[in-house]
Amino acid sequence: MEKHPRGLTIRNVSKTYANGVQALHNVSLDIPPGMYGLLGPNGAGKSTLMRTLATLQEPDEGQLFLGDIDVVNQKEAVRQTLGYLPQEFGVYPKASAEELLDYFAVLKGITNRAVRKETTEALLNQTNLWDKRKQKLGGFSGGMRQRFGVAVALLGSPQLLIVDEPTAGLDPAERVRFLNLLSELGENSVVILSTHIVADVAELCTNMAIINQGQILLEASPLEAVAALKGLIWRKLTDKQALPALEQEHQIISAKLLSGRILVHVYGPDRPGNGFEPAEPDLEDVYFSAMTGCFGPAREQAKAELIGL
Template sequence: MPLLIENLSKTYPNGTQALRNVTLTIPTGMFGLLGPNGAGKSSLMRTIATLQEPDSGSIMLDDLDVLREKDSVRRVLGYLPQEFGVYPRVSAEELLDHLAVLKGIGNAKERKEAVEALLQQTNLWEARKKNLGGYSGGMKQRFGIAQALLGNPRLIIVDEPTAGLDPAERNRFHNLLSEIGENIIVILSTHIVSDVSDLCRNMAIINKGQVLLAGDPLTVIEQLRGRVWRKLVEKTELAALQANHNVISSRLFAGKTVVHVLGEERPDSGFEEVNPDLEDVYFAQINGRKVVAAAEV
């Protein structure tokens, strides 16, 4: 039951072209949509979630036409947007029950069982009577996943879910996502590379509304093997390196700058070869003058 997106484009009234002929095949399991802020990730997520219309293109979820059969799609969709608001003076149990009614779970016994199961699954059972206004950021995100799971959805979309979470809550959230992403499609939209490398069997990198690369993270990492070189330099040397080499990333370490260069050969004797990771793939696509060949998902 893949999600098929073909030639999707969207330009907003202010002239911003958010999506440019986006084509993706998203299979069952965790799928990472990786890109910087403003890359078009949220525009794509809102379009898949039936919250906005594209200018052109198509989206199919198995036999459902997402752009034409919106009500049918919404019955099998779970969505956790980037900005997820809650009623601060309502308990998690009460709000989840209310949302279950809106989701179409009319039978009181069935609804009670579903709410209790989701509160247990998201590790919120002990705090079920607590008002949501007193929840931490991580607890609110876990509640967001609980409401997204109502009605046994076939497709779940989570948009920037770990931004602002502390490391412990981020780990809890990762564990929760990995559990639910076994038998349904879960699209994880994020600018955090490690979220994708930790969780996703398939991924795509998007920037300026275009898909730059799609494939299995391990495969696209392997395509960079023997082509990434590292050197510790003074900050004053960085501009010259950027002018003469394909510098894909730089970061500070112990007062100096660590640069990663993409190239077929060692740039000079001061560089050492490094084993590439998904961050190198990401920066090669976003910042590099050469790109990794895209792989089919």
């Protein structure tokens, strides 16, 4: 019987560690089948949420469902249909890619030798590692190791695939190869891409959420979120010494070096003043607008608090 992709439902999930750090605060998300980006800085709570979804830890509060499977109370059922590529994972450096993938296939329950051979060959081809199948994993580049990690995660045709910070440390060519591989995976399952790199989400994901300090700041499709900022982003090239004055006068969402000067992006409905010109918004503007409270639920909450005053 053909498997039908099942979405993820996350309701009011919170997690506080023993040291008092609240990693997740009342997180609720609806994640449909396809590529879903979870975007936020390091320490935002992304890995905590990924580990919870992967049944490696339990939340203090809240519920998580993969279709009709209760993630907290039916861990084994989740694991049967889960693929997980953590931010860091170990390999046996003296084993070849073919040998280790075969070993992991046995652990996944693929005990028939012919089926296992067919499965591992298909995955090594899919991840573009077939020509390197005899090579020892200790000699793999960072991108090749990540692709091998995806091959392991795809054993058993998972309905939920979690990929945590997959492109960190990859060179540009390896990153492109890896993103091309990921783009093919969202057709038959829920694929969650957890990252702090805005471009990864912009290039791959049809839906996303922005998280910071354990709270969801924005949940939207990247295209809709960018469209919602049209006419609200302004830019200006300035010098470093002029930046403090601009920060006093305007709602600056980002400032970055460009050809020795600083390119400032400002959020607002009206032209900020002399020297500013309209900027075509992109997902980076969405990210920084959400992080600074200009855009999304944080902005609405701030407005409500002001009205309350």
